[in-house]
Structure formats: C-alpha cells, structure tokens
Amino acid sequence: MAAPNLSRDPLEPLPLLEGTHTDKTINDSLLNHVWRGAGKGWWALFGCALSALGLLVIAICWTLYKGIGVWGNNIPVGWAFGIINFVWWIGIGHAGTLISAILLLFQQKWRTSINRFAEAMTLFAVICALLFPLLHTGRPWFAAYWLMPYPSVQRIWPQFKSPLTWDVFAVSTYFTISLLFWFLGLVPDLAALRDSSKSKTKRMIYGIFALGWRGSGRHWAEYKWAYLLLAGLSTPLVLSVHTIVSFDFAVSVLPGWHTTIFPPYFVAGAVFSGFAMVMTWMLPAREFLGLKHVVTFKHLENMAKVMLVTGMMVTYGYVMEHFIAWYSGNPYEYSQFFRVRQHGPMAPIYWLMIFCNCVVPQIFWSKRARTNVLVLWFASILINVGMWCERFTIIVTSLHRDFIPSKWENYSPTWVDISLFIGTIGLFSTLFLLFLKFVPAVAVTEIKELRHELAHDPTTEPVGETH
Amino acid sequence: MSAGHDAHEDSGFVARRFVLAEFATPEGLLSGTKKVREAGYKDIDTHTPMPLHGLEEALGLGRPKIPLIVLCGAIAGMCIAYSLIYFCNVIDFPINVANRPMHSPPANIPITFELAVLLAGGSSFFGFFTLAKLPTPYHPVFESEDFARAAVDGYFLSIELPPDGDQDKAFAIAQSAGALSAELVTESER
Numbered sequence: 094m095a096a097p098n099l100s101r102d103p104l105e106p107l108p109l110l111e112g113t114h115t116d117k118t119i120n121d122s123l124l125n126h127v128w129r130g131a132g133k134g135w136w137a138l139f140g141c142a143l144s145a146l147g148l149l150v151i152a153i154c155w156t157l158y159k160g161i162g163v164w165g166n167n168i169p170v171g172w173a174f175g176i177i178n179f180v181w182w183i184g185i186g187h188a189g190t191l192i193s194a195i196l197l198l199f200q201q202k203w204r205t206s207i208n209r210f211a212e213a214m215t216l217f218a219v220i221c222a223l224l225f226p227l228l229h230t231g232r233p234w235f236a237a238y239w240l241m242p243y244p245s246v247q248r249i250w251p252q253f254k255s256p257l258t259w260d261v262f263a264v265s266t267y268f269t270i271s272l273l274f275w276f277l278g279l280v281p282d283l284a285a286l287r288d289s290s291k292s293k294t295k296r297m298i299y300g301i302f303a304l305g306w307r308g309s310g311r312h313w314a315e316y317k318w319a320y321l322l323l324a325g326l327s328t329p330l331v332l333s334v335h336t337i338v339s340f341d342f343a344v345s346v347l348p349g350w351h352t353t354i355f356p357p358y359f360v361a362g363a364v365f366s367g368f369a370m371v372m373t374w375m376l377p378a379r380e381f382l383g384l385k386h387v388v389t390f391k392h393l394e395n396m397a398k399v400m401l402v403t404g405m406m407v408t409y410g411y412v413m414e415h416f417i418a419w420y421s422g423n424p425y426e427y428s429q430f431f432r433v434r435q436h437g438p439m440a441p442i443y444w445l446m447i448f449c450n451c452v453v454p455q456i457f458w459s460k461r462a463r464t465n466v467l468v469l470w471f472a473s474i475l476i477n478v479g480m481w482c483e484r485f486t487i488i489v490t491s492l493h494r495d496f497i498p499s500k501w502e503n504y505s506p507t508w509v510d511i512s513l514f515i516g517t518i519g520l521f522s523t524l525f526l527l528f529l530k531f532v533p534a535v536a537v538t539e540i541k542e543l544r545h546e547l548a549h550d551p552t553t554e555p556v557g558e559t560h
Numbered sequence: 561m562s563a564g565h566d567a568h569e570d571s572g573f574v575a576r577r578f579v580l581a582e583f584a585t586p587e588g589l590l591s592g593t594k595k596v597r598e599a600g601y602k603d604i605d606t607h608t609p610m611p612l613h614g615l616e617e618a619l620g621l622g623r624p625k626i627p628l629i630v631l632c633g634a635i636a637g638m639c640i641a642y643s644l645i646y647f648c649n650v651i652d653f654p655i656n657v658a659n660r661p662m663h664s665p666p667a668n669i670p671i672t673f674e675l676a677v678l679l680a681g682g683s684s685f686f687g688f689f690t691l692a693k694l695p696t697p698y699h700p701v702f703e704s705e706d707f708a709r710a711a712v713d714g715y716f717l718s719i720e721l722p723p724d725g726d727q728d729k730a731f732a733i734a735q736s737a738g739a740l741s742a743e744l745v746t747e748s749e750r
Contacts, residue, residue: 114607116713242648250648259670264679273685284711285609304695307702308710310593310606310615312692317611318626319688323681326630330677337670441562542610545586 108382109202109547111386116541119387125539126382131530135382139526145519152512153228155358161231162228167505170492174510175229176489177484178517180338181366182222182361183264183404184480187331188367189215190271193278194327198243205543206387209282209536210378211371212275217524218370219268221517226260228513256340256371262385272329274323302489335360342487347490348429352417358410365450366480368396372473374525378534387535390464396461400476404454411451425496433484433494438503442482443490449479561652568684579719579730581706586612592737599733603720607701607710610672626687633683634676641675642668652679653672700747707745718745 101406131139156163166173189211196204227233230240237243240261242250284306287299308310313319339355372393379388419431422464434443453475456462489504528534562637583589586608593606606615616624649655650662689695701707701718710716717739719730727744734742 120609120712158691222702242644247651250653253572253645253649253671254664254667256670259674262671262674262678266674266681269678270681273681277685277688281609281711288708288711300697304689305697305699306694307699307707308607308609308716310608310612310619311621312618313608313611314619314621314692315624315626315688315691318624319630320628322684326677326681329673333670333673333677351706451663538610545610 097116108389109206109391110540110544114544116544119540119544120285120289120537122383122386123533123535123540124286126384126529127531128289128291129288132381135530138522142522142526143521146513146523147385147519148512149516149520152509152516153224155509156228157232157511161255161559163507163509165504165510167502167504169495169500169502170489172488172492172505173504174506174514175225176341176473177306177481177488178357178514179222179225180484181481182218182225182517182521183338184335184363184366185268185370186215186218186222186267186271186367187360187363188371189213189218189336189527190267190327190331191367191541193274194324194331197321198328202543203256203392205539206384206392206535207375207396207452208539209275209532210375210459210534211367212278213525213528213532213534214270214367214371214374215271216268216275217521217528219264220524221228221521223264224479224517224520225513226264227257233345241476254338256344259337260341263334265331267334270323270327274320274327277320277323278536278539279532280304280333281308282533282536284308285537286533332360335363342385347452347491347495348418348423348425349434349487351426352414352415354410354413358407358413361403361406361410362480362483363396363409365400365454366477368400368403369473369476369480372396372469376470378529379530380466382534383531384535387540391468393469394460394463397457397469400473401454404450404476408451411447429491429494434490437494438491438492439486439490443486446479446482446486449475450483453479527535574723575749576700577721577725577727577747578700578745579721579727579734579742580701580707580745581717581719581734581737581742582706583715583717583738584740586740587731589717590614592734592739595716595737596717596733598625599729599737601719601733605718605720607707607714607716607718609711609713626684629687630680630684633687634680637676637679638672638677641672641746642665645671648655700745703745703748706741708742 130443135150143241151322164174166175189208192204192211193208193215197208230236238245240251240258242253251261280303283303285301287296287303290299336356338358339359342350343352343355375388375396376393379385415430418426434440456468456472463474493504494501581592589606589608590612593604593615594617596604597618604619606612606619608615615621628748646663647669649664654662656662701710701716706714707716717734717737719734721727721730731742731744
C-alpha cells in the first residue's frame with residue numbers, strides 16, 4: 094500500500110526490479126506462490142468464483158433447454174447482452190496481446206513482469222467471449238455446421254462477404270495464436286518448476302508439460318525466433334480482430350453504428366479496458382503472491398499512463414461520433430446521438446459511460462494517483478464498468494430507437510442474461526485463480542534475462558551482483 | 561537418440577556418453593563453449609535457464625530455420641483461404657446479387673489475412689517443436705543430479721563424446737576452458 098519513495102530525484106527512473114537478486118533468488122521468489130499451499134484468501138475467492146461458475150452452468154442449461162427466447166432480446170433489439178458481453182470480453186483480452194506482443198516488438202523492458210499474467214488473461218477472456226456467439230446460435234452443437242465452410246449436401250457456403258463470417262475466422266485464429274504464444278513462453282518456466290519441485294509427483298506433472306525442455310542452446314536459437322515471430326504475427330492480428338468486430342456494426346446502416354471511426358476507436362477501447370482488467374487483477378496479485386519486487390510502481394505508473402492515453406482516444410471517438418452526427422445533417426443520426434442517448438430511457442448508462450471512460454482516467458495526470466494502489470484499483474474497476482456501458486450504449490441504445498417510431502421497443506435483460514454475464518466473470522475468475530495457483534504468474538525466464546540485461550546496462554542502476 | 565533407441569537388450573546397445581561441465585557465469589560459458597568447439601568437438605550444446613546473447617556464434621550455429629518455415633506457413637494460409645473463397649463464391653455456388661461481381665477481392669482480404677496468421681503462427685509453434693525434437697522426455701544429461709539447476713541458475717556445457725572418444729581429454733579441455741566442475745554422464749538403457 095505504501096507509496097514509493099517520492100522524495101528521490103524525480104528525474105531518476107523508478108526501478109524495474111527492486112532489490113538485489115541472483116538467478117536463484119528470482120527463481121525462488123517467483124515460484125514461491127506455486128509451491129506454497131493455497132491460503133484462506135485464495136479459497137474464499139475460489140469459492141465465490143465457483144458459485145458464479147455454477148450460475149453460468151444453470152443459465153447455459155436453461156438457455157439450451159428452453160431456447161434463446163429466455164433472453165431479453167426482442168425485435169428491434171435483436172442483439173443485446175450476448176454481443177455486449179462478447180465485445181467486452183474480447184476487448185479485455187486485447188491488452189494481453191498488446192503487452193506481450195506489441196511491447197515486445199518495441200523492446201519495452203517493463204512488459205516482462207506483466208506479460209505472462211496478461212497473456213493468461215487474454216486466453217481466459219477469449220474463452221468467455223467465445224461462449225456468447227456459440228450460445229446465441231441456440232444449438233451450439235450445430236455451430237460448426239453453420240459457421241465453418243465445409244462441403245455439405247445442401248451446397249451452402251458461409252457468406253464470405255459478411256463481417257460475421259470474418260469474425261468466426263478472426264476470433265478462432267486469435268484464440269489459437271494466443272494459446273500457442275502463451276504455451277511457448279511457458280515451456281522454459283515449466284522446466285524451472287519441474288527442476289525446483291520438491292516432490293516426485295509434482296516433478297512428474299510439471300515434467301510432462303515441460304516436454305523435456307533442457308535449455309539447450311540449439312533450442313534457444315530457434316526458440317527466440319519462434320517467439321519473436323509469434324509476437325510479430327499477433328500484433329496485426331490483435332488489430333484485425335477488433336477491427337473486424339467493429340465491422341459487425343459499422344457496415345450496417347443503423348444510426349449509431351454506421352460510422353467509419355469504429356475500427357480505431359474499438360481497438361483503443363479494447364486496450365483501455367484490457368489494461369484496466371490487468372490492473373484490477375495485478376494489484377491484489379502482487380500484494381498476495383509476493384511479486385512486488387518485479388511488479389514495481391514503475392509498471393503500475395506505465396499502465397496508468399496507457400489507460401490515460403487510450404481513455405483519451407476513446408473520448409476523441411465519442412466526440413467525433415457526435416460531431417459527425419451533427420455535421421452530416423442526417424436527422425436520424427442527430428436524433429440518436431443528441432436525443433436518444435443523452436435523454437432517452439437508456440440515458441443513465443450513457444452518462445455512466447461518459448463519467449467512467451472520459452472523466453475517471455483524467456485522475457492519472459497526477460503522479461500521486463498513479464502511485465496510489467487504492468486509487469488505481471478503484472479507477473480500473475470503474476473503467477471496466479464504463480467500457481461495458483459503452484458496448485451497451487452502442488448496441489442496445491442504437492437498436493431500440495431507429496428510423497421508424499412504430500418499430501421502437503424498450504429492452505430489459507432477463508435473469509438468464511444477467512446470470513450468463515455474472516457466470517462468465519465466474520468462469521474467468523476460476524480459470525485465473527487456477528492459473529495463479531499452478532503456474533508462475535510472472536515469466537521467470539524473461540525476468541532472469543532482464544536482470545542480466547540491466548546488470549550489463551551502464552545507464553541503469555545495478556541490480557544484483559553481476560556474474 | 562541414435563544408437564540405443566530401438567535397440568533390444570542383446571542387440572549391442574551403445575550408451576552415449578557426455579561430459580557435462582558447469583560454468584560460473586554466462587560469459588564464462590560463452591567463451592568456454594568457443595574454446596571447446598575450437599578444440600574440435602562438434603557435438604556440443606549449452607544448457608542455460610535463459611537465452612544468452614552470442615550463443616549462436618559460440619556454438620557455431622547457422623541461420624535459424626524458423627523464419628523460412630513461418631513464411632511458408634503464411635503463404636500456404638493465404639493461398640488456401642483465397643482459393644477456398646474463390647471456389648465457393650465463383651465456381652461452386654455463384655449467387656448473383658444485383659449483378660455485383662462474383663469475385664470481389666476486397667471482401668476476401670480479412671479471411672485471407674486471418675488464415676495466413678493462423679498457419680504462420682501454427683508453423684512457428686509446431687515448427688519449433690519439430691526442429692527441437694521436443695517433447696523428448698529422456699535425455700542423458702538428465703542423469704546428472706546437478707542438471708536440475710540448468711533451468712534455474714546453472715550454466716552447463718555438454719560435450720558428446722564419440723563412441724571411442726577419450727573422456728579424460730574432454731575433461732582436460734573443459735577444465736582449461738574455465739569450467740567449475742565437470743562430470744561424465746552415460747545414457748541408461750531402456
């Protein structure tokens with residue numbers, strides 16, 4: 094909780110690694126939380142997560158048994174919680190790829206302490222996201238049948254000119270690549286786990302997942318390239334995924350959707366919400382898992398700055414949408430942005446969105462706020478809420494008041510909608526807590542590499558004795 | 561895994577022998593590796609908890625193969641995706657919508673890109689494990705007790721001895737190259 098030593102020279106950078114370390118102390122301190130038994134706090138959180146997961150199972154079973162009529166969707170609000178949650182979760186996943194891939198390409202050293210964590214988050218967020226499009230087909234066991242091109246007797250192919258079909262390819266590619274990238278990065282750390290485990294069973298289990306990794310120089314030579322290329326591929330991939338998600342809306346003619354600013358504004362929003370989610374989980378994790386020496390205030394500050402920048406990009410997107418609605422002279426657009434959103438039945442959600450996404454991140458101009466754990470944590474929660482409200486505003490508010498007043502209809506979610514949403518938070522939390530229990534939350538190998546780099550870099554303060 | 565892999569008990573199993581030398585520092589390992597290689601040993605490998613800069617030169621490795629494999633994966637993905645869409649939309653089931661063209665390249669870009677990334681990423685991952693011959697649960701170097709530190713904080717050099725090679729000579733070279741300690745590990749028959 095303590096703020097960093099602010100009395101130090103402000104021009105001197107905050108350290109990336111705190112304290113004096115050797116390979117061995119890094120190894121032990123970062124693996125410690127895996128070997129240590131689960132504490133009461135972990136079990137309490139896991140219990141809550143499992144209960145929410147139970148709710149998800151009930152809601153899924155009820156949806157499959159009764160059909161998607163149990164959701165609150167109607168005509169004209171044919172897309173509601175399902176797609177809101179899909180876009181929200183996918184966006185959260187994007188910060189993981191940004192941290193692990195884009196910051197790697199930009200050689201940002203601070204990414205090393207948080208990339209494993211963020212990549213795991215990506216993976217679990219995409220799993221949660223994928224549930225919704227599968228469930229909204231009503232019969233997910235037929236989903237592959239409708240979504241994938243395969244030769245059938247009906248001779249019907251998917252509509253390759255539709256962004257919804259592009260989405261199928263984009264999201265499934267994104268999930269696969271994220272999984273491969275995460276596992277590839279994990280293999281050396283699994284070997285470290287195998288070799289520092291005390292019991293034979295654990296050595297066996299981690300040994301199986303480590304695939305017989307022996308740190309061979311011949312392997313490392315190819316490994317570095319495989320890892321770098323996966324990062325290079327993930328970078329345009331993450332941009333393409335959210336661009337295609339935004340096309341789902343932007344190619345239609347609905348006021349509120351029909352806009353060319355959607356792709357960049359969706360990507361910025363995705364990074365914004367993703368960093369907020371990393372922050373929400375990282376702050377308690379570094380506290381309870383003993384990771385403060387690798388996730389320092391420098392990391393927290395940098396993440397806060399990214400949230401500030403992307404928050405302002407999102408704000409710019411909102412301003413532009415409103416400007417174009419006015420400037421185009423299109424009465425439907427004007428009505429959507431200046432009457433329905435601001436004064437309509439869903440207006441509270443719109444104003445909550447403006448508060449959480451535009452006003453709250455401004456607090457990060459202050460260094461005191463950027464280095465105060467409580468402020469960071471509450472702000473990150475509010476940003477997550479704000480980004481959910483943004484998707485609600487875009488989707489439901491636009492749909493429920495379109496061109497013809499006779500088509501207008503209000504929307505309210507049912508208990509199934511709400512349970513599915515809370516349930517995916519439970520699924521995400523369950524997976525994440527299991528990850529924190531069984532796998533090192535920080536990329537141990539990369540921290541060792543970072544320590545050596547810092548030790549040999551004359552511009553940084555010495556970290557640990559040089560070998 | 562050449563000699564003893566498919567050998568049965570009576571078929572003349574020849575155990576591979578390695579001299580496993582530990583170095584104190586990564587820099588020491590790099591210069592030591594170079595010296596051992598210059599002394600004429602070809603089957604050498606390093607074992608480190610992290611990738612080291614300059615390892616490729618020290619081991620005398622050629623260009624990495626992964627980039628080419630990934631390029632092939634990307635091109636394959638592009639070709640498969642584009643030709644699939646072309647086949648579906650133009651050849652197998654053309655649908656005339658207001659006389660718009662059957663073959664519309666801009667609409668094909670996203671899926672072509674995604675499949676290129678998918679196959680390129682897949683070939684990077686699976687290409688690496690194929691090149692590295694992993695998973696390999698057993699390797700003679702695991703026979704050493706000390707080797708458990710290779711993934712933690714130990715810097716090792718393994719020298720595979722030729723079947724008739726002299727282990728004492730390898731020990732001497734490892735010592736002169738700056739190794740802290742060296743031991744002989746022998747493949748066990750399975």
